[in-house]
Amino acid sequence: MAEPDRTERGQKLPPGVVAAVAVLILAPLVALLWVGSYAKEDPKLWGFPFFYWYQFLWVFIASACTWVAYMLLHNARRNQGGD
Secondary structure: OOOOOOOHHHOOOOHHHHHHHHHHHHHHHHHHHOHHHOOOOOOOEOOEOHHHHHHHHHHHHHHHHHHHHHHHHHHHHHHHHOO
16 A cells, blocks of 8 residues: 655654754744843943843844744755755
């Protein structure tokens, strides 16, 4: 009996890719949930306390992490399709 065609979402991904994606997604969450690491006023940047500009910087870092995670998954799935 032939195996049914597996959809793109049903394919097994390499463990290294899954681990990298997990780290990329969890890094911003951990960095922002650990409030004690940035709950301070100094150093100031253009008059803004560290607390504010640190969080704002993570907006860009988190979006970059999400994009890289997406690209890793996309490329891993595309490479498996040719096998």
